[in-house]
Amino acid sequence: MTQRTENDQHGTEGKNTVVWTGEWVAERLGVELNGAAELPGLVGLALRRNPKRAHLLVSQVLGKHVPQRPSVVYDAGYGLGRRVRELLGDEAAARAVVLGYAETATGLGHSVADGLALAPYVHSTRRPVAGVAQAGGFEEEHSHATSHLLLPEDRALLTGDGPLVLVDDEFSTGRTVLNTVAALHARFPRPRYVIVALTDMRSAADRARLEKFAADLGTRVDLVALAAGTVGLPDGVLERGQELVARYEPDSAAAPAEAAPAGVTRVDLAWPAGLPDGGRHGFTPAHRARLEAALPDMAARIAAALGETGRTADARVLVLGNEELMYAPLRLAGALDEALPAEVRFSTTTRSPVLAVDHPGYAIRTRLTFPAHDRPVDGPGERYAYNVAPGTDRDRRFDAVLALVDSAGDTPELHAPDGLLAALAPHTDRLLLGVVPAYVPPSPAAPDVPRPRTEVRTDMPAPLRGPAFSSYAADDVGWLLQDFSDVTLEAPTEEREEAIQRGGAHYAESLPVEYQPSAEYQALFHAALETSAARIARAVGAVTETVLAELPQRRKRRGDPPPRPVLVSLARAGTPVGVLMRRWARYAHGLDLPHYAISIVRGRGIDTTALRWLAAHHDPADVVFVDGWTGKGAITRELAQALADFPGAAFDPRIAVLADPGGCVETYGTRDDFLIPSACLNSTVSGLISRTVLRADLVGPDDFHGAKFYRDLADTDVSRHFLDTVEARFADVAADARADADALLAADRTPTWAGWAAVERISETYGIHDVNLVKPGVGETTRVLLRRVPWKILARRGAGADLEHIRLLAAQRGVPVEETDDLPYSCVGLIHPRYTRGATGADGRAVAAK
Structure with missing residues (x-):
């Protein structure tokens, strides 16, 4: 395994200690990084609280979790774009469109598009934009925020027949890419796709799955990556990883402040009017030309705001982007690095929770936590900035931090006492804030461009998932x-029954008190x-x-x-x-x-x-x-x-x-x-x-x-x-x-509706005259006993063990069970329409009286 020096990774002088930022995890869990010799220089290891995979590959060249030289980050993506151009050839490359994944790869995808002969670019987003209809979307089941929206201003970006280049930071199993290609190909089919990632960490089975998928789809799918390899995991690694997270998490919660908080200086960037802040709605070669022309002036404005801090060679300056806003901060950091003698680094905030351990052989040294401030589709929640606070290594401290957000994120939450700016202030001498105008397309796409069959409001929330909502795992449902x-909806069963039958309420307007089963x-x-x-x-x-x-x-x-x-x-x-x-x-x-x-x-x-x-x-x-x-x-x-x-x-x-x-x-x-x-x-x-x-x-x-x-x-x-x-x-x-x-x-599986006929017969036989009060089958009868006020239970003679719980519940509620031979179901629950609150059963509960 090739190891990197701390000097290589952090740019500090005079430190030659050999260290790989995956050593801490590798030593404790027995994790092995196998493959290309350059892999350890590209990724480190960290731990996270996750029921399926404890370890996390942390890129050293992405500019997300690890502050890095902006030239290193940009060159990694740009170089991949050049390789894609060589793969496609000039003619196909001229018709290519690049699609990056939110949030992690929005800047990487943009850099790939730059390298691919200035291809048009769009990235998926987790932020709906009022007035902008979706052109599509897809799911990333194993992410912290699963729903990706596609909101291009010009839908022709998705409808063309040129190659589609999909860019993510890591290609681990390929499920997300397959989801994307399947969703887009169903609506906008094309003959060729190219997948681009910094690292390709697929197993042999994953590689075979992609090959079969492409063959079944009848299209070509190529893959380009900086390096390939696999992660070797010993038995029991998940459990031991969870134990480590539980042990170190209390010490990871907050990075200690080591100075009085810095004040915040707002910088007027003079961002060009109408220039998109990124690829959320598409970014064209014309947009890129405008940005290139404006970068020197914007960098000069930032340098002026930094004052003396940026004019010394031993000073360290961090340009900190915000979640999906990666490309604009990256390019500004690059321009600033060229304009200043100071060392400039780039990284961004993220929504991904990761354990922090202040050790040189661990990829995530420190963690700052703050509430979300851009009002995302998945609602409020915690956000993080990693390796920004120096921790015990004073050489990693930043003399100045420029936080860059778009105008949609310049909210009261950003400036709150527990917000991002307050979290950054104690860890630097000079704190600047720059705001890039959030671009919103001025008008809908042209009417001749195909639209989805159903237009939707783009501010609909994402699906709720466990453990925040339900005890199921997040990927179960x-x-x-x-x-x-937090809303009181429960009412006593008898009161609900009376209101429902008298027409004063619908059964879905309230909830029964949850039945608590006996031992x-x-x-x-x-x-x-x-x-x-x-x-x-x-x-x-x-x-x-x-x-x-x-x-x-x-x-x-x-x-x-x-x-x-x-x-x-x-x-x-x-x-x-x-x-x-x-x-x-x-x-x-x-x-x-x-x-x-x-x-x-x-x-x-x-x-x-x-x-x-x-x-x-x-x-x-x-x-x-x-x-x-x-x-x-x-x-x-x-x-x-x-x-x-x-x-x-x-x-x-x-x-x-x-x-x-x-x-x-x-x-x-x-x-x-x-x-x-x-x-x-x-x-x-x-x-x-x-x-x-x-x-x-x-x-x-x-x-x-x-x-x-x-x-x-x-x-x-x-x-x-x-x-x-x-x-x-x-x-x-x-x-x-x-x-x-x-x-x-x-077989002939044509529905017979025998159940409906039986219910009508039972309704008439027992004088109920309302099929909604006849609940056939074991499942429906159980519901009646748990939620409603039943009159009696009809049980098919000889039904046996399948009805043991029915008989127990009926006995507990004082409901008679009537055996019958002429029943197509194992049992049927009956609710009598002439409900009164006066009659009671053996357990003292009100029951219906005939």
Whole structure:
């Protein structure tokens, strides 16, 4: 392994201690960096709190986490652009467009575009811009902020047939690039793509996946990187990494101040009017020429503001960009470096949380933490500036810091007592602030440029994800919901029932008090899960294999890329099933499928704002709606009607379910009415999320529906236990599941709606005369006992163990169970329409009286 000297990395004089900024991690975790000899000079290692990967490769030449000479940062990207030009040839290079990834590679991508014969450039963004419609988007499942928006002023940047050059800082697995290419190729197909990264760290399997992907797509995909290699990880590295993070995190929380805070001097940059601040909306060769002409004057203004600080050769000056604003600060830092004798360094702030350890063999020495100040799509949160405070190494201290933000980030939060400027001030003698005007396109794109099928508001929030919302892992599901955790929505079950039946309220306007299971009931749940885990796993496999096989037929369009289903579960019963289907696709096929949860409300329809979000980020033809089971098919009908009324995007109304005892859908794992343990509980088996809420005073016409996150129930949460127990049986049932799927694909699966007919008959027989008060099947009957005020339970004679929890709940609530021979379901729950508050059951609770 080649090692670098501290002098090489930090530019300090007189230090020749051999040090690689990955040594600290490598020694403690046994991590090995294998590959090109120059790799250790390009990357160091750090640790982060992450459930999937503890180590983090930290680039020494990106200008994000490690302050670096601006010439080193710019030359790395520019040189890669020259190599792409050589690869493509002059003719193809002249038609190329460069796309960089937010936030880390926005400056790198811009530098690549400069090297590629001044190619036009655009980068993805996490910041929506009011009045600017999206041209597309894609998901980065393993990022801290997963949703990327594409907002070019001229959509011809994406619609041309020249090569598209995609630039990221590191090519680790390739999933993000595949997501991007699949999303763009579905809408704007082109014959060639080039992927550019500083380092290519893919495994052999990842390389094979990209080759197959390109072949299936019928396009060419090349890759250019400064260096290639792999990271060797010993067994148990994740657990030991997490232990190290937990041990050192308290000391990493804040960099100590070593001087009185510096005052802030605002610098008038005289940024050229109308010149874009970066590639968020596109950056053309004409823009680049204007910037080049203006750089010397802007550097002179900064030098004047620095005064004597910049006029000595031993002074150190940091130009600090802000998240996606990387290229303009980088070019200003380069111009300033040419104008001053002082040593100029460049880096930017970031949203990525990383452990800091003040050791020369560790890549992240110090960390400054401050609240977000640019009001991003994912809301408020912490942001970070790394290696800006000197820590114990006084030679690393900056005599002056110039913080550069765009005008959208020049907010009260920036200037607050805990903001970025206050965090920087104690660590330098002179603090400057420069503001670049945030560019907003003056008008929509020309009308002859193709537009997405559905225009959306660009200020819609990103999906909520765990652990901030739900106990599921962040990549298990993205919730297209609002967080109502701080809103009081619960009402006693009897009061809710009375209000619902008398027409005074809709069931989705309030929440029942969450059922807290007794020890006996919890034991029953665990026993049922152990008994049925293999059966559920087999049904999960069958329905997932069926979905994967059906999707090409659903699309029925020429020239499509290989289908990649986007799972959209109907919250909340469908969500555990969606997570399990996602896990099966990964287990059986190595597919990493996007998965979201969306609200649908009987009688009020689906969340149309969430549909618009989906249409903006994915091809609607790839969306597969997922639910847990069918009863009488009310939600199946509700979804079909809602999608028929939805303008602009053609979503397929068919639902994939684990169990279809009602005969209401075409895509299912089984039609048996059996106990699915996720129906036994409420939020504690569904990521601690409530059922969804739709109330006019809380949900506006452009808002997502809402739900609550019951954090206080974490001690009784079995959500992940349920998933892990079922997933552990995948290997045991794989062959049977595939055989079931083959049989289903060959069978006549036309819905019979037998469940609906049975419900109508039961409604008439028992004098209810309202099918909405008849809840068929094990799952729906369980819901009745947990959420509503049931009148009685009909149980098919001989149903056995599948109904043990039903009998226990019924006994606890004083609800009679009536055995019957003539029942197509295992059981049916009945709610009597003539509800009164006077009658009570054996447990003292109010019940309906006939």
